Amino acid sequence: MIEKLDSLYKEFEEKITGLGNQADILNLKSEYLGKKGHISEVLKSLKNATNEERKLIGPKANEIKNEITNSVAKKLTFIETEEINKKLANEKIDITLTDAVRSNNNYSGGFHPRTLIQREIEDIFLSMGFDILDGPHIEDEFHNFEALNIPGDHPARDMQDTFWFHDPNVECDEKKHLLRTHTSTVQVHGMQARKPPFKFIAPGTVFRCERTDASHEMVFNQLEGMMVGENISVSHLIYFMKTILKEIFKKEVEVRLRPGFFPFVEPGFELDIKCLICSGKGCSVCKQVGWLELLPCGMVHPNVLKAGGIDPEKYNGFAFGLGLDRLVMMKYGIDDIRHLQSGDLRFNSQFRTF
Ligand code: DAH
16 A cells, blocks of 8 residues: 555656646646545555554655645646746836837837927027026016016907916906916026026917917917027027027018017017918917917016116016927827827827837
8 A cells, every 4th residue: 555655746746747737736646635536545454454554554644745735836836936037037127228229119109299399499499508597387467567567557468368376357466376378487587597698499288278279278289599798689589599490490471560569678579470270371279370479578677677676777688488288289299289188109100209
């Protein structure tokens, strides 16, 4: 019987070596250790054995039972570890690989078209010696309106529907807070922190409490620019604006300059570009006009220079506020501004860049 047990164990060991999945191993275990298993069958025949034989076979049978149990446990642990390792190997991301190799050429990331354009414009301005400034989204009334020559009762406040944090009807108080309605706020921060001559741009998000449509969003992006020094003229302004647009569109774009009113500039202009979506024929983006207001600009109002701590007798300058999202739409032929915030990967993946 001892030999029988030994040979059963040997047979078990051979069988288990060839098995690779949990269910088969557990089946094999019960084939040997189960109530009707091989080992139990052998033990059943113990009733015919002598006492001497029982003393030998009993411990032997227990020993083999333990061996089998251990062997099964070992094998199960081995399989589990192997499975985990296999999973880890599959899920491993080698961050040194390029996106194309990593994702097997499926889209897995890229820059938003606005980021692409913003970086391009920043590079152009940097090459012309401009600094790049940032400003807070939550502003006080002074930076958003007062310092920009828009006092409390000024009708220009109605031009920009504002998200207020406080009651706008309370008498003007510099501490009233709001979500900035334009990046012109950074003009004020920029002037306060610098001495002329200087020139900078300030790209960023702005907020307006207004109805959305193909060309309006409540949250959108502008790029403010300002240049202050001695003897700066409208021709400097026109030169910079034309150069920028030519660089951005990589071709001469048709522009037109109209007088425009903005309290912070005098004279103020509207620089329009011919709609690149419909080539001037009229579409939903240009509201059937064929032209798109893209670059309001002008010569900085003396009151604004004063509010920024700059002597308007000695210095002057120009400023502009580029509609960044509109520019993105023009450049890529996007016919609805709402796509930009949609977060829809089908939209974003069209601009993949790495
Ligand atoms: N802040 C204006 C707006 O959001 C845009 C603007 C107009 C900015 C004229 C300027 C400027 O710097 O000179 O509507």
